Every structure is written in structure tokens, then in C-alpha cells.
Amino acid sequence: MLRTPDKELRRQYVHAPLTARGAVRKPGIAVKTDRVTDLLRHYSRANGCHRPNPKHKSLARFHTYLPHKELRELADALVAWEMERTKSAKPVPVHMSRLKAARYALRKHEQHWITLGSKVSLMRCATCDMLDNMVKPSFISEYRRTGQEIAQDRLQKDLHVATALRQRAFFDSLKAKAMAEPETLWCITLDGMDQSKTQLPHYPRYNKITDGLERLKVHAEGGFCFGGPVPIMGLLNFSDLRKDSSLCVLTVERMLDIQWSQFMTLAEERQRVRDAKAQARAAAAIHDPAIAQEIRDEAAAAPSVHTGEMGT
Numbered sequence: 001m002l003r004t005p006d007k008e009l010r011r012q013y014v015h016a017p018l019t020a021r022g023a024v025r026k027p028g029i030a031v032k033t034d035r036v037t038d039l040l041r042h043y044s045r046a047n048g049c050h051r052p053n054p055k056h057k058s059l060a061r062f063h064t065y066l067p068h069k070e071l072r073e074l075a076d077a078l079v080a081w082e083m084e085r086t087k088s089a090k091p092v093p094v095h096m097s098r099l100k101a102a103r104y105a106l107r108k109h110e111q112h113w114i115t116l117g118s119k120v121s122l123m124r125c126a127t128c129d130m131l132d133n134m135v136k137p138s139f140i141s142e143y144r145r146t147g148q149e150i151a152q153d154r155l156q157k158d159l160h161v162a163t164a165l166r167q168r169a170f171f172d173s174l175k176a177k178a179m180a181e182p183e184t185l186w187c188i189t190l191d192g193m194d195q196s197k198t199q200l201p202h203y204p205r206y207n208k209i210t211d212g213l214e215r216l217k218v219h220a221e222g223g224f225c226f227g228g229p230v231p232i233m234g235l236l237n238f239s240d241l242r243k244d245s246s247l248c249v250l251t252v253e254r255m256l257d258i259q260w261s262q263f264m265t266l267a268e269e270r271q272r273v274r275d276a277k278a279q280a281r282a283a284a285a286i287h288d289p290a291i292a293q294e295i296r297d298e299a300a301a302a303p304s305v306h307t308g309e310m311g312t
């Protein structure tokens with residue numbers, strides 16, 4: 001006799017097949033596939049890139065972009081990552097079929113999508129593309145690359161991605177540090193925008209009337225200051241400045257100026273609040289002997305703290 005599937009189980013395993021009696025067939029234990037799924041999940045969360053404004057409509061979907069072009073490359077990266085995390089000297093291989101299954105399972109059951117080698121500029125650079133092109137079959141046959149040369153090119157790509165991920169991790173650690181100790185450390189990052197998008201006058205469509213005319217070139221730069229009092233900054237400069245390293249130095253100087261003046265304003269504000277509080281307390285102490293005693297105690301304790309600091 002067929003029975004209706006358990007609703008809770010149905011919800012958990014939406015696409016699971018039914019048993020002969022109509023119950024939901026629970027997925028069996030698959031140690032090897034589960035290991036790869038686990039690895040892929042954590043690796044992509046730790047090293048993947050996300051779009052700030054995702055294009056897909058489902059909010060539940062979590063989309064990560066990885067810099068690897070092929071699954072084989074990703075498999076090698078997973079093995080290396082696992083060895084680093086578990087401090088083991090023996091590589092345990094990741095099989096292609098399991099990796100494919102893991103990628104599919106993450107997408108199906110956790111709405112976790114993984115895209116390889118996409119054109120998301122944050123994740124890939126021109127060097128990534130160049131190294132990928134060197135191991136394409138057409139390039140290999142045209143330039144008659146030997147097996148050893150191909151292996152070297154693949155190694156170059158692995159090293160390049162590893163370096164990029166290390167740089168990213170370093171930058172993330174500095175950002176976290178700056179936000180934890182904003183009084184001692186700021187972390188500033190800046191980038192300029194393509195000038196053709198910001199020249200004036202600017203029309204939403206291509207306009208042939210202004211095509212032959214000289215237009216005002218406006219160069220927009222954006223910056224983040226982690227830990228600083230002004231976290232997001234936008235700066236403009238015009239065609240009288242050359243876009244070279246001195247502009248970069250000038251921009252950083254200008255950013256520091258803005259941050260510092262805001263920092264000083266805030267410091268003065270804080271000092272004013274502290275003074276006002278002290279005055280209010282002093283006024284209250286005239287009528288309340290307990291507060292007066294507190295103030296005397298604090299005044300007595302303060303010098304000892306200072307000598308303690310001097311001593312250390």
C-alpha cells in the first residue's frame with residue numbers, strides 16, 4: 001500500500017526519489033562525496049568573490065565566483081587547501097566526478113552557486129586570461145608546446161592564483177585590524193574610473209553632434225578608508241592633471257587631509273562633551289556629598305595611574 005510521504009522529510013529532500021512504498025528515500029551516506037562537498041563549500045566561501053549587487057532575483061541564492069578556469073584546476077586548489085588546513089603532508093586526490101557532484105549538490109540543496117573563470121574583474125585579471133590561453137588546445141598545437149612546458153604553464157597559473165588569494169587575505173586582515181583599532185591604524189584603498197564615462201556633457205546615448213567637439217574630461221576616483229571617520233570618499237580631478245603616480249600621491253594626501261580634519265573635529269567634539277559632563281558633575285557635587293567624594297577619589301587615583309604607566 002502506498003502512503004503519503006512524510007512532509008518534513010519531503011521538505012528536506014525536495015527532489016529525493018520515493019521508495020517502493022511511497023516514502024521519501026533518504027540519501028545514503030557518501031563519505032567521499034561529502035568530503036569534497038565540504039571542501040568546496042568552505043573553500044568557495046573563504047576565497048570566492050561575490051557581486052555587491054547580484055543580478056539574480058532570488059535572495060536565497062548565494063553566488064560565488066572563483067578564479068579557476070577549469071574543474072581540474074579547482075581540484076588541485078582544493079587538495080592544496082586541505083593539506084594546508086589539516087597540516088598533512090599527504091595529498092588526498094579530489095576526483096572530477098565527485099567535484100561535479102559536489103558542485104551540483106551545493107547548487108541544488110543549499111542554493112550555493114559556484115561559477116568558474118567568469119569575467120568578474122575583481123576575481124580575474126589580464127594575467128589570469130593570458131595564462132589560461134596558454135594551455136588552450138589551439139595554442140598548444142600552434143606553438144607545439146611540450147608536456148613539460150604545459151605543466152609549467154599550469155603551475156604558473158596555480159602560483160598566480162595563490163598569490164592573489166594571499167594578497168586578498170592580507171588586505172582583509174588589515175581591514176579588520178583597522179576597523180578594530182581605528183585610533184592607531186587606517187587602511188585606505190582607492191581606484192580611478194574610466195574617463196569616457198564621466199566626461200561632460202554626457203548623454204545616455206551615443207551622440208554624433210558632440211562627437212567632433214572637445215569635451216571636459218572629468219576623472220572620478222573613489223576611495224575607502226577603513227577605520228577612518230569618513231569611510232567612503234569620492235574625488236574629482238580634471239584634464240589639467242596627468243594621470244600618473246603623482247596624482248595617486250596627491251589623492252592619498254587629499255584623503256588623509258579630509259580624514260584628519262574630520263578626526264580633529266570629532267576629537268574636539270568629544271573633548272567638549274567630556275568637559276560638559278565634568279562641569280555638570282561638579283555642579284551636582286555641591287548638593288550631593290557622595291558625588292563630591294567620588295570626584296575626590298578619582299582625583300586621588302589619577303596620579304598613581306600615571307606613575308604606574310611611567311614605571312612600565
Ligand SMILES: [Zn+2]
Nearest residue numbers: 124125127128
Ligand atoms: Zn589574475
